[in-house]
Amino acid sequence: MIDSLDQIFVSLKHWxxxxxxxxxxxxxxxxxxxxxxxxxxxxxxxxxxxxERKILGRAQNRLGPNRVRAFGxxxxxxxxxxxxxxxxxxxxxxVPFAADKVVHFLAPVVLTTPAWMLFSVIPLGRNxxxxxxxxxILFFFAVGSASELAxxxxxxxxxxxxxLVGSMRAIAQMISYEVPLVLSTIPVLMLAxxxxxxxxxEAQGVGTxxxxxxxxxxxxxxxxxxxxxxxxxxxSNRSPFDLPEAESEIIAGFLTEYSGFKYALFFLGExxxxxxxxxxxxxxxxxxxxAPCKALEFIPSYLWFFGKFAVLIVFFIWxxxxxxxxxxxxLLALAWRFLVPLALINLVVAALWHFMGSWQFIAAMPVxxxxxxxxxxxxxxxxxxxxxxxxxxxxxxxxAE
Amino acid sequence: MLGLGIIKGLVETGRNFVGxxxxxxxxxxxxxxxxHLPPVEAARTIPFLVYDGKDSMKGLRCTACTICExxxxxxxxxxxxxxxxxxxxxxxxxxxxxxxDIDISVCMGCGICVEVCPFESIKMDQVFELSGSDRFGAMxxxxxxxxxxxxxxxxxxxEQATQINAARADxxxxxxxxxxxxxxxxxxxAAVAVxxxxxxxxxxxxxxxxATPGTTQPxxxxxxxxxxxxxxxxxxxKPTVPSATP
Numbered sequence: 001m002i003d004s005l006d007q008i009f010v011s012l013k014h015w016x017x018x019x020x021x022x023x024x025x026x027x028x029x030x031x032x033x034x035x036x037x038x039x040x041x042x043x044x045x046x047x048x049x050x051x052e053r054k055i056l057g058r059a060q061n062r063l064g065p066n067r068v069r070a071f072g073x074x075x076x077x078x079x080x081x082x083x084x085x086x087x088x089x090x091x092x093x094x095v096p097f098a099a100d101k102v103v104h105f106l107a108p109v110v111l112t113t114p115a116w117m118l119f120s121v122i123p124l125g126r127n128x129x130x131x132x133x134x135x136x137i138l139f140f141f142a143v144g145s146a147s148e149l150a151x152x153x154x155x156x157x158x159x160x161x162x163x164l165v166g167s168m169r170a171i172a173q174m175i176s177y178e179v180p181l182v183l184s185t186i187p188v189l190m191l192a193x194x195x196x197x198x199x200x201x202e203a204q205g206v207g208t209x210x211x212x213x214x215x216x217x218x219x220x221x222x223x224x225x226x227x228x229x230x231x232x233x234x235x236s237n238r239s240p241f242d243l244p245e246a247e248s249e250i251i252a253g254f255l256t257e258y259s260g261f262k263y264a265l266f267f268l269g270e271x272x273x274x275x276x277x278x279x280x281x282x283x284x285x286x287x288x289x290x291a292p293c294k295a296l297e298f299i300p301s302y303l304w305f306f307g308k309f310a311v312l313i314v315f316f317i318w319x320x321x322x323x324x325x326x327x328x329x330x331l332l333a334l335a336w337r338f339l340v341p342l343a344l345i346n347l348v349v350a351a352l353w354h355f356m357g358s359w360q361f362i363a364a365m366p367v368x369x370x371x372x373x374x375x376x377x378x379x380x381x382x383x384x385x386x387x388x389x390x391x392x393x394x395x396x397x398x399x400a401e
Numbered sequence: 402m403l404g405l406g407i408i409k410g411l412v413e414t415g416r417n418f419v420g421x422x423x424x425x426x427x428x429x430x431x432x433x434x435x436x437h438l439p440p441v442e443a444a445r446t447i448p449f450l451v452y453d454g455k456d457s458m459k460g461l462r463c464t465a466c467t468i469c470e471x472x473x474x475x476x477x478x479x480x481x482x483x484x485x486x487x488x489x490x491x492x493x494x495x496x497x498x499x500x501x502d503i504d505i506s507v508c509m510g511c512g513i514c515v516e517v518c519p520f521e522s523i524k525m526d527q528v529f530e531l532s533g534s535d536r537f538g539a540m541x542x543x544x545x546x547x548x549x550x551x552x553x554x555x556x557x558x559x560e561q562a563t564q565i566n567a568a569r570a571d572x573x574x575x576x577x578x579x580x581x582x583x584x585x586x587x588x589x590x591a592a593v594a595v596x597x598x599x600x601x602x603x604x605x606x607x608x609x610x611x612a613t614p615g616t617t618q619p620x621x622x623x624x625x626x627x628x629x630x631x632x633x634x635x636x637x638x639k640p641t642v643p644s645a646t647p
Contacts, residue, residue: 059417061417062421062428063428322411322413323407338403384403384404
């Protein structure tokens with residue numbers, strides 16, 4: 001019973017595919033995988049836009065959007081995405097006279113398509129990865145880096161100084177943060193011994209013990225998770241790393257010359273990229289669709305995945321509501337002088353953790369934990385101080401006179 | 402340590418998030434079209450014409466002197482004088498406007514018309530929901546749309562209206578006293594004339610001389626002068642002379 005509920009979508013897909021003639025089955029199988037993913041994450045996108053604005057509003061002691069009505073019925077703003085969508089679709093699509101029109105047109109497509117492709121390798125539940133690639137994580141990062149190209153296409157083709165500045169910031173930021181993002185996943189791959197997302201999730205299962213072995217519950221996993229989250233925020237151009245779109249500085253960055261549906265596509269692509277990277281964070285560190293302990297395994301695996309996914313999204317929104325934007329040099333210093341060294345040290349910590357796992361003496365476990373935790377915390381404190389110019393005292397501000 | 406400030410900030414926004422659901426007083430925004438903030442006395446938008454009493458046309462204070470029309474910097478006021486006169490609050494016959502238009506799409510809300518008006522008849526309003534679907538007709542307000550009662554003025558600018566009302570009541574009292582004094586003087590003169598009827602031409606001439614100042618010299622000093630001096634109106638902004646050197 002529990003198993004059938006857990007596998008309900010998988011069985012449904014097999015049944016649907018089985019209805020069609022043999023020759024069509026590969027195509028139908030692909031379609032049946034793609035359509036639910038696009039519908040689901042499309043809905044997630046719509047829901048996130050409204051809930052993000054609601055949460056941001058509440059975090060600033062405002063109400064947020066609450067006025068959309070449907071046929072005279074109050075909806076408390078829940079239909080805001082529909083209103084926004086209609087607005088976006090009916091707006092004039094302006095292409096600058098001097099723009100490179102083909103590239104200008106292609107940029108939103110190039111951003112959105114790879115963003116959707118990222119979901120193909122993320123296991124949304126037990127046996128619920130659209131494609132179970134052996135090198136799925138490699139595929140994820142390879143395809144994910146295509147968004148940089150799209151951003152630069154948008155900035156270059158617009159023939160606008162703000163667009164160009166925005167896209168150059170974006171390139172600097174995204175390439176810098178790609179390094180810690182990938183470096184922070186390597187320990188996971190090392191200890192799981194695979195590049196397949198499904199097997200990474202399997203490795204974090206409850207197994208024979210009582211609690212699940214999520215990687216975030218280890219010193220190297222926690223460190224990697226934090227680095228991954230920071231890098232993921234920067235990769236998806238979200239506050240506090242929203243320099244490419246900094247409204248107060250460069251209008252809308254590479255989006256300046258986009259309007260109407262192309263703008264909506266960019267918006268969609270960014271959120272889809274955020275969802276994908278949040279899904280990958282869940283897969284790599286938070287145990288994917290695994291329940292945290294044996295007693296909770298009766299809850300279907302896809303609900304576990306989406307619960308963790310929703311928590312991460314809310315956390316991203318919460319961070320956006322809290323932190324101000326970084327300066328460009330601070331941003332790059334954070335990547336190269338803080339996150340990259342931490343991620344590199346984390347490789348050593350993960351290796352130590354792995355080899356200390358075979359120790360057999362009495363206090364092996366606490367010693368293993370102590371050494372690894374120290375190797376995580378001390379570099380963190382040390383590099384944080386270096387980041388602040390080696391000073392421990394609070395920074396003193398001097399103002400122009 | 403790096404990150405503590407971030408955690409403090411997250412706690413603060415988290416507290417705001419939860420608190421705004423449980424303590425409505427935390428919310429700083431007003432749900433505008435349904436609710437309004439209490440009006441501010443110093444607020445000003447467009448001018449309106451003040452009238453006394455019930456009838457807006459009979460009680461209109463405006464005398465069509467066109468000072469405001471002349472002084473208006475963007476020239477948004479248009480006045481045509483009526484041929485028929487009407488009595489003002491002191492009973493004196495005054496001109497009245499036949500047409501009084503203000504183009505509120507041109508008006509810049511400076512309040513100079515209010516500064517220059519000697520009759521306290523034009524004041525700044527506080528209405529701000531003035532949008533219309535017509536760019537030209539709906540933005541041109543006519544006399545009938547511009548008139549508002551003195552009671553309304555008392556509501557939006559209580560202190561100023563009280564002072565003006567007191568000054569005008571004072572004027573009325575003075576005028577009445579003057580009229581009464583004149584009447585007394587006239588009556589006395591008449592009585593003297595009657596009693597001195599037989600006393601000869603010289604005496605009559607003398608009595609008529611005492612009566613003459615009373616009739617030919619009514620208190621013609623414009624009543625609102627007193628009010629405008631006692632009213633704390635905002636001083637007209639002096640144009641600053643731009644210095645040649647930056």
